[in-house]
Amino acid sequence: MDYATLLQLLDSTLRLGTPLLLACLAGLYSERAGIFDIGLEGKMLMAAMSAGAVAAMTGSVWLGLLAAIAGSMIFAILHGVASITFRGNQLISGVALNFLASGITVLIAQALFGQGGRTPPLTGDGRFNPIVLPFAEALKDVPVLGPLYFEVISGHSILVYAALAFVPMTWWLLYRTRFGLRLRAVGENPASVDTAGVSVKGLRFAAVMITGVLCGVAGAYMATALQAGFGREMTAGRGYIALAALIFAKWRPWQALGATMLFGFFQALALRPDVVEAVVGRKVPVSMLDALPYVLTVLVLAGFVGKAIPPRAGGDPYVKER
Amino acid sequence: MDRIPRWADLALVPLVSLGLAALISALVILAIGQDPMEALNVMVTGAVGSAYGWGYTLYYTTSFIFTGLAVTIAFHAGLFNIGGEGQAQLGGLGVALACLFLPWPHWSLALIGASVAAAVFGAAWAAIPAYLQAKRGSHIVITTIMFNYIAASLMVFMLVDVLRPEGQMDPATANFPEATHLPTLNQIPGFNLIFTKDVPANVTFLIALAAAWVVWAILWRTRLGYQIRAFGKPGAAAHYAGINGFRITMIAMLLSGGLAGMMAINNVMGEAERLLQNSASGAGFIGIAVALMGRNHPVGVVLAAVLFGFLFQGGAELGLWTKIPIELRTVVQGLVILFTGALDYMVRMMLARVFALFRAPAEAKGAA
Numbered sequence: 056m057d058y059a060t061l062l063q064l065l066d067s068t069l070r071l072g073t074p075l076l077l078a079c080l081a082g083l084y085s086e087r088a089g090i091f092d093i094g095l096e097g098k099m100l101m102a103a104m105s106a107g108a109v110a111a112m113t114g115s116v117w118l119g120l121l122a123a124i125a126g127s128m129i130f131a132i133l134h135g136v137a138s139i140t141f142r143g144n145q146l147i148s149g150v151a152l153n154f155l156a157s158g159i160t161v162l163i164a165q166a167l168f169g170q171g172g173r174t175p176p177l178t179g180d181g182r183f184n185p186i187v188l189p190f191a192e193a194l195k196d197v198p199v200l201g202p203l204y205f206e207v208i209s210g211h212s213i214l215v216y217a218a219l220a221f222v223p224m225t226w227w228l229l230y231r232t233r234f235g236l237r238l239r240a241v242g243e244n245p246a247s248v249d250t251a252g253v254s255v256k257g258l259r260f261a262a263v264m265i266t267g268v269l270c271g272v273a274g275a276y277m278a279t280a281l282q283a284g285f286g287r288e289m290t291a292g293r294g295y296i297a298l299a300a301l302i303f304a305k306w307r308p309w310q311a312l313g314a315t316m317l318f319g320f321f322q323a324l325a326l327r328p329d330v331v332e333a334v335v336g337r338k339v340p341v342s343m344l345d346a347l348p349y350v351l352t353v354l355v356l357a358g359f360v361g362k363a364i365p366p367r368a369g370g371d372p373y374v375k376e377r
Numbered sequence: 378m379d380r381i382p383r384w385a386d387l388a389l390v391p392l393v394s395l396g397l398a399a400l401i402s403a404l405v406i407l408a409i410g411q412d413p414m415e416a417l418n419v420m421v422t423g424a425v426g427s428a429y430g431w432g433y434t435l436y437y438t439t440s441f442i443f444t445g446l447a448v449t450i451a452f453h454a455g456l457f458n459i460g461g462e463g464q465a466q467l468g469g470l471g472v473a474l475a476c477l478f479l480p481w482p483h484w485s486l487a488l489i490g491a492s493v494a495a496a497v498f499g500a501a502w503a504a505i506p507a508y509l510q511a512k513r514g515s516h517i518v519i520t521t522i523m524f525n526y527i528a529a530s531l532m533v534f535m536l537v538d539v540l541r542p543e544g545q546m547d548p549a550t551a552n553f554p555e556a557t558h559l560p561t562l563n564q565i566p567g568f569n570l571i572f573t574k575d576v577p578a579n580v581t582f583l584i585a586l587a588a589a590w591v592v593w594a595i596l597w598r599t600r601l602g603y604q605i606r607a608f609g610k611p612g613a614a615a616h617y618a619g620i621n622g623f624r625i626t627m628i629a630m631l632l633s634g635g636l637a638g639m640m641a642i643n644n645v646m647g648e649a650e651r652l653l654q655n656s657a658s659g660a661g662f663i664g665i666a667v668a669l670m671g672r673n674h675p676v677g678v679v680l681a682a683v684l685f686g687f688l689f690q691g692g693a694e695l696g697l698w699t700k701i702p703i704e705l706r707t708v709v710q711g712l713v714i715l716f717t718g719a720l721d722y723m724v725r726m727m728l729a730r731v732f733a734l735f736r737a738p739a740e741a742k743g744a745a
Contacts, residue, residue: 093518138719146518150662150665152711154662155711155715158708158711159704161704162705165409295522298522340534341533342533345530346526349530353523356520357509
């Protein structure tokens with residue numbers, strides 16, 4: 056494999072890893088606050104449809120982004136009401152909302168546009184277009200680093216850079232602010248937070264809402280940057296891969312970046328079976344590359360690659376008094 | 378919280394949940410500019426309005442009984458098996474291997490052989506998540522989700538690279554030999570008086586009903602069933618009673634995976650008569666809704682499976698005859714899971730209020 060191919064692969068990695076990163080950080084907030092969320096997939100799908108529909112109708116991708124966040128938030132609030140207010144089973148709620156999203160997105164898109172559950176293709180300002188970073192053209196000819204900067208780092212949509220910026224922001228919020236300390240505490244030992252006079256429900260709702268916002272951005276990226284419009288089931292299990300990455304990262308932000316980019320790299324490889332064949336020396340079925348993130352996650356879960364310990368109060372509804 | 382009578386808990390809670398799901402579905406249909414009454418009419422006519430419609434409804438019902446029972450038996454052990462979809466696909470692989478590579482003289486023998494293969498393959502796919510849960514504490518919900526995706530990739534690999542006959546374009550196995558074709562309901566004496574046209578519902582329906590009885594007998598009439606139910610209750614009582622958690626987790630998940638796998642004799646052997654990609658087509662997930670709706674009891678599961686069979690066949694009819702997309706059934710499925718599974722506390726609270734309303738005057742009279 057030559058350098059140019061490697062750069063192409065890394066470029067795809069960043070492109071495909073971004074929705075995973077956004078969804079993974081989204082899940083991080085919720086799960087760190089003790090609310091399991093297997094509904095990342097559904098929220099992304101809802102956001103993708105909202106972004107695709109509104110961007111197509113208004114021609115403005117920024118309105119599309121807002122709509123995506125709103126669509127995702129509706130599902131986040133539903134999940135919060137079911138699992139925080141009514142102390143329902145968080146896993147079942149997530150499963151239910153995923154199905155709901157899978158069906159309702161097609162229904163709405165079909166009712167609005169009548170194109171078989173798709174939204175019309177987006178062009179121009181209806182999409183987040185690639186941004187060429189400063190000096191990318193000028194530095195292009197610098198050996199090794201120039202092409203790396205030009206091909207891999209520059210030339211993505213603004214949401215990619217936003218996603219990357221969310222990583223240190225999340226780290227700072229979780230580990231350097233009072234809100235972050237409380238958020239983590241409410242996922243480990245909600246009673247202690249309650250004793251300190253801080254609302255457990257309030258904190259958990261706040262976390263679930265942040266999850267909604269980030270899933271909204273992830274979905275908007277899918278429909279307006281990675282692709283040009285919404286198509287049915289377009290998230291294709293990315294919410295679950297993000298969940299896998301979250302476990303792989305052991306619920307920490309920097310590791311989430313690493314895990315999602317690793318899984319993004321696998322997805323990039325699956326698109327280039329010819330490269331894999333050249334490197335390994337024999338034909339590797341694409342299906343095996345598709346399965347890699349899931350197999351790795353199972354290995355992590357099994358404790359063969361370090362032990363993944365979820366937040367202690369995860370999944371338990373908090374009852375104030377018994 | 379006020380208590381509600383047992384009959385209300387058993388019958389009214391699922392019915393109210395279903396009513397809420399139906400109400401919201403009707404609002405969704407209105408919102409997309411269609412007529413809910415017309416939709417209901419099309420669904421009823423298409424799914425249960427004729428013997429032919431019933432032939433399809435019962436075909437779906439059969440699959441859902443298996444996957445619903447699979448979720449039920451794991452639920453009783455306190456395990457949430459979301460992996461029914463993958464286990465059912467692996468069951469399909471078992472059926473395909475048994476039907477294609479063993480010479481069967483008669484369909485009845487082939488049915489027994491394929492059932493065993495389906496159950497073994499389904500159980501094997503559940504065994505790894507079960508072992509990881511029991512021995513290494515990996516959360517079974519996450520591992521079974523992962524195994525669904527791994528199963529999907531494995532099936533693509535098997536169908537594209539291994540089992541696809543030479544020269545065939547679509548990723549599927551060859552057609553199963555004639556001797557393995559199961560009789561459909563219109564070919565069974567007695568049933569053929571009702572079902573005069575060719576329908577997909579087949580002899581597997583009777584096996585599904587038998588499986589429901591067996592699950593009931595295991596859970597409520599054997600020592601193993603008692604241990605499974607005790608282990609599924611919160612607290613450490615089962616542990617102090619000497620119940621081996623590892624053993625129960627393994628057995629419950631093997632039974633669960635086996636049941637999900639056995640679904641394949643209905644769709645793969647009974648209907649498609651070859652193994653296709655995505656053979657389970659979501660039935661594994663519908664098992665979750667069926668089990669929740671059926672209150673984790675085999676009788677409830679059979680009734681809920683009929684309901685979802687109706688929804689599935691009726692939804693297909695909607696896609697054919699109206700402007701309502703077939704995805705409406707996914708919406709209803711999600712709503713049913715939401716109301717019966719995640720919001721049941723809310724439904725119960727609502728009912729408790731209603732019952733308190735009726736009770737209050739009676740108590741006041743008693744006090745006076």
